[in-house]
Ligand code: CO
């Protein structure tokens with residue numbers, strides 16, 4: 054599982070530029086599904102023909118990033134946010150742009166040149182190693198997007214990387230697809246690898262409308278509450294997969310939540326209940342599309358979400374695969 058996640062986090066895929074992630078995933082699952090294809094909005098939709106209610110399971114392919122807004126005469130890039138970037142972490146980071154262009158982020162403040170006192174996005178700039186605007190324009194354009202330069206490492210049971218949100222969720226869904234017992238299907242499952250989640254859960258909205266499922270489940274990261282002086286959140290790494298009760302956008306449908314708990318108990322899968330107050334997932338969009346869809350979310354407890362170093366427990370990820378797989382099977 055960690056090899057697969059490593060491959061996924063190494064791919065370039067900020068919101069709206071998910072193509073590399075999509076073609077990798079397609080290669081992984083093509084042989085395992087009955088139908089697969091892109092929809093008009095760019096989501097990758099895979100269908101395994103089952104019977105019973107239509108189930109849509111989603112994990113998003115996109116990551117947060119930055120977008121070039123301006124290039125100054127000395128070739129420095131000015132940037133804006135793609136998704137919920139945590140700006141105070143930007144200084145000193147390496148960024149990766151399209152075509153393997155790399156850059157280094159620093160910060161401009163006459164009063165405080167070495168300390169980030171005012172983390173407004175306008176104050177950060179990117180040095181891509183050129184000395185003028187013309188040279189910079191050979192490498193990037195207005196609208197080019199950058200991500201935190203990918204890396205991946207494992208420390209005991211923990212993995213650390215940028216964009217575990219939501220490449221870990223994509224890995225979980227790939228794991229489910231590969232391990233599903235076709236003869237035991239309880240639903241008619243559609244697996245949607247969505248685009249543009251980080252900029253307003255957009256891919257889930259369009260695909261839910263198109264597929265019109267009876268039940269929707271997102272697989273995504275959630276916040277943590279087990280480091281010093283964090284929020285009062287009852288989610289800890291290593292304590293099991295999290296089953297969402299509520300987040301900043303959605304109250305999970307009771308039937309879906311109860312069914313997930315029932316399956317976890319029956320199969321002896323470690324789980325924890327999750328209530329967070331900020332942030333949301335694709336399940337929020339599913340929940341309120343068309344006449345409404347019974348929706349829930351299977352979450353991977355994740356520290357430092359949207360920072361350059363997100364941390365997860367490999368055991369929780371394995372529990373997530375198991376829970377979703379057993380949920381779909383009889
Ligand atoms: Co996110």
Ligand code: ZN
Nearest residue numbers: 218219273274
């Ligand atoms: Zn996410």
